[in-house]
Amino acid sequence: MITYILFILGFYILIKGADLLVDGAVAIAQKMKISSIVIGLTIVSFGTSAPELVVNILSSLKGTSEIAIGNVLGSNIANIFLILGVSAMFYPLKTKKNTVWKEIPFSLLAIVILGILVNDRLIDGYDFSELSKVDGLVLLAFFIIFIYYTFGIAKIREKMDDEVEIVNMSYLKSSVFIFSGIIGLVLGGKWIVEGAVKIAEYFQVSQALIGLTIVAIGTSLPELATSIVAAYKRHADIAVGNVVGSNIFNIFFVLGISASIKPLPFNSVFDFDIVICTVASLILFLIMFVGKRHTITKQEGFIMTSLYIFYIAFLVGKQ
Secondary structure (H helix, E strand, O other): OHHHHHHHHHHHHHHHHHHHHHHHHHHHHHHOOOOHHHHHHHHHHHHHHHHHHHHHHHHHHHOOHHHHHHHHHHHHHHHHHHHHHHHHHHOOEEOOHHHHHHHHHHHHHHHHHHHHHOOHHHHOOOOOEEEOHHHHHHHHHHHHHHHHHHHHHHOOOHHHHHHOOOOOOOHHHHHHHHHHHHHHHHHHHHHHHHHHHHHHHHHOOOHHHHHHHHHHHHHOHHHHHHHHHHHHOOOHHHHHHHHHHHHHHHHHHHHHHHHHHOOEEEOOOHHHHHHHHHHHHHHHHHHOOOOOOOEEOHHHHHHHHHHHHHHHHHHHHOO
16 A cells, blocks of 8 residues: 555655756756756756656666656657647647747657667567667767757747746755755655556556556656646747657657666557657647647647547557
């Protein structure tokens, strides 16, 4: 019983830890006169992906690769269908040209590259497939390209400087926030991984299902909160950019780091979820040209949310 309580508590501590880490890091960055756009595109983006990163590293070390891979794929699908869908139902999400033509296609490229890297069995005829350490380095190389791109657009989008709240705190308080945040991430992540394994064993379902659903939705809560608040405050591009950026972070950085630490065996059942993730990215791109241009309307948000519910129902039904 205590394991399940810690599993639920772990999500709160994990997300609170990410929040403290971001606040502390942003405060120090601002004292060092680092541009707010750079802070937003790096520290804040990292912070919303930190839960997935910690859960994946701990899953990788524990040898539960299905939770690690399922967490990323499930989070990316939830980010597009659930988070953008729900956010759009609050307020239509109008995006900028850069997001439509560069960032969304880049997130689509990320899932296509992942699909190629993990299908050694289909492409080369090997007996098994895995995300190897070399594959991890390839993903990290693409992540570096993405970071280079974000710093490039930072020079163009300086008016985004007001998107990061000013955080005034001393270096000591900032350090305490960062240290506490790291402890929260590690502790919360540990409880989530252990709880996920126990739940899978108790209900006799695959770790893949737990990773794709409960763990994925739980670790996507920071993106959900950020996007809904951004939509409510009429900062639509932040809502979409946050989700698309997080999806890129999840594949190139989170899986890149995880695989670099320890190879992740790939279960072919995830090929279906890679296809769904690819379709979700394509749908997001096509929506930008259907109806109101470069905008996710409330009706489209409802459709996206419905597609996510059907997806989850299908996963549960096929167990």
